[in-house]
Amino acid sequence: MTPAQIDKLVRENGGTSLSVGLAALGIEPVRKPSKFNAQPTVFNGVRYDSKSEARYAAVLDLAEQAGQLLVVSRQVPFWLGTELPTKYVADWVLFEAGSLYAADLKGVWTPQFRRVVKAWRRFGKMSLRILDLKGNVTDIIPGGQ
Numbered sequence: 001m002t003p004a005q006i007d008k009l010v011r012e013n014g015g016t017s018l019s020v021g022l023a024a025l026g027i028e029p030v031r032k033p034s035k036f037n038a039q040p041t042v043f044n045g046v047r048y049d050s051k052s053e054a055r056y057a058a059v060l061d062l063a064e065q066a067g068q069l070l071v072v073s074r075q076v077p078f079w080l081g082t083e084l085p086t087k088y089v090a091d092w093v094l095f096e097a098g099s100l101y102a103a104d105l106k107g108v109w110t111p112q113f114r115r116v117v118k119a120w121r122r123f124g125k126m127s128l129r130i131l132d133l134k135g136n137v138t139d140i141i142p143g144g145q
Contacts, residue, residue, distance in 0.1 A: 036108060046074075052133040053091060053105050059135055060092065069096035076102065080119035088116045090128065101127045105135070117141055 038050035044061065048054040063069050072093040079085040090102035102124075106113065120128050124143030132138050 050105075052107070052135075056091075056105055056131065056135045060094070069094050072100070078102070078120075078124070080116065080123040082123075086116060086119050088120070093126075099127075101129055103129045103131060105131045105133065106138075107133045120144070 041048050041051045041054035043054040043057050046057070048057060060071050064071050072095055074092050076090045076093045078088045078090060080088055090104050092103045094101055094103055120141050120143065122144040124141065126143045128141040129137050130139040130141065
């Protein structure tokens with residue numbers, strides 16, 4: 001099939017990208033393996049990037065049902081800095097015992113995440129709790145406010 005034929009097939013199927021045309025041909029695009037071999041997992045109809053995140057979401061769900069905390073939101077973007085701000089997406093923002101904080105499940109501290117922690121100490125608006133893959137708090141990074 002020529003590129004022109006593929007483009008025509010894409011337009012006929014209402015698509016605007018090559019992947020739509022490939023799907024119409026029954027070809028699945030090759031997906032890049034996820035970072036650190038994490039397996040995306042669905043819990044309560046929500047897709048999580050890893051099994052660990054989905055398990056922790058289940059724990060948060062139970063704690064919320066018991067009235068121990070409130071899950072304010074998940075995958076919350078923060079812009080840290082002024083000149084060239086760093087975008088960081090926290091796994092959750094939670095409200096517990098009168099305090100609002102961000103929480104992030106981490107298996108590996110990458111150099112990029114270390115830069116985020118440094119920026120968080122200076123520009124974060126709340127504390128950031130770092131959790132290991134079992135959901136235990138390993139670090140609490142105070143916000144700079």
